[in-house]
Amino acid sequence: MRALADVSFAVGPGRILGVLGHNGAGKTTLVDILSTRVRADAGTARVCGWDVRSGGSQVRRRIGVATQFTALDDALSGAENLVLLARLLGATAKQARERAAELLAAFDLTEAAGRRVKTYSGGMRRRTDLAACLLGRPEVLFLDEPSTGLDPVACRQLWDIIKRLAGLGITVVLTTQYLAEAEHLADEVLVLAAGRVVAADTPTALKRRLGSQQLTLTFPEAWHGDRALQRLRGLGLRGVLDPRSGAVVLPVDGGGDVVAAVRAVDDERLPVARVRVTEPTLEDVYLTLHGAGQVSR
Known part of the structure; x- marks a missing residue:
């Protein structure tokens, strides 16, 4: 090895x-x-x-x-x-x-x-x-x-x-x-x-890979996040699941992406406890790599 x-x-x-x-x-x-x-x-x-x-x-x-x-x-x-x-x-x-x-x-x-x-x-x-x-x-x-x-x-x-x-x-x-x-x-x-x-890369360049902003959807139950992630990926949105909180995190490049993601989750009748739009962090980069199977424990 x-x-x-x-x-x-x-x-x-x-x-x-x-x-x-x-x-x-x-x-x-x-x-x-x-x-x-x-x-x-x-x-x-x-x-x-x-x-x-x-x-x-x-x-x-x-x-x-x-x-x-x-x-x-x-x-x-x-x-x-x-x-x-x-x-x-x-x-x-x-x-x-x-x-x-x-x-x-x-x-x-x-x-x-x-x-x-x-x-x-x-x-x-x-x-x-x-x-x-x-x-x-x-x-x-x-x-x-x-x-x-x-x-x-x-x-x-x-x-x-x-x-x-x-x-x-x-x-x-x-x-x-x-x-x-x-x-x-x-x-x-x-x-x-x-x-x-x-x-x-530089921290700034790595964060740019995720888009200009980061959308986080928090749910009351962990299984809600799994279901939402499947729905979002079906629409071609690159979301990942935060293993600690069960929240779904995905890059967005404008209000249109945010509306589309929230509407998709609503169509699945999944209750959203919190919607948050932030600038991406290096932690978001790491979670995305992890969600894509590129980082493993």
């Missing part, structure tokens, strides 16, 4: 690539290959101009990697962790202390620098881990589901930091299951399913 097949993309300096997909889609495998943690059986990949197989040591000098789990020593303070890692990267004691202090200040961790990491909140641990990734001044940063387990406030703080890093010219490859995260951060989005790319 192939973990990845025919995956191809390029990311320029200062750009953020969001890699979307369910568990098992191939996101972590992709990061592992590009960061030289796993050797690919076939294909080619280059990071900062270096082949990940023949120039692995050169690639590692130019990248930073943050996984879902922080690579910090809980028994050490935040400052001690950063100084230790900087020394392992070859910095002198003075250089290590100066770089650690610089990063702690940049990530608003100076006041907590002397505390043991085991006392840190989830957001503080994530910021410290991200600071550790920057000790070697990387050109490319791989973030594998970095916001996992964070509360909304900590997520927003992390997003601000990631945007700031991209603004400094660092290329960011971000894997996530959170559509809002990709929509907020990514310049470009790659959607993976079963190791293959099923969509790749």
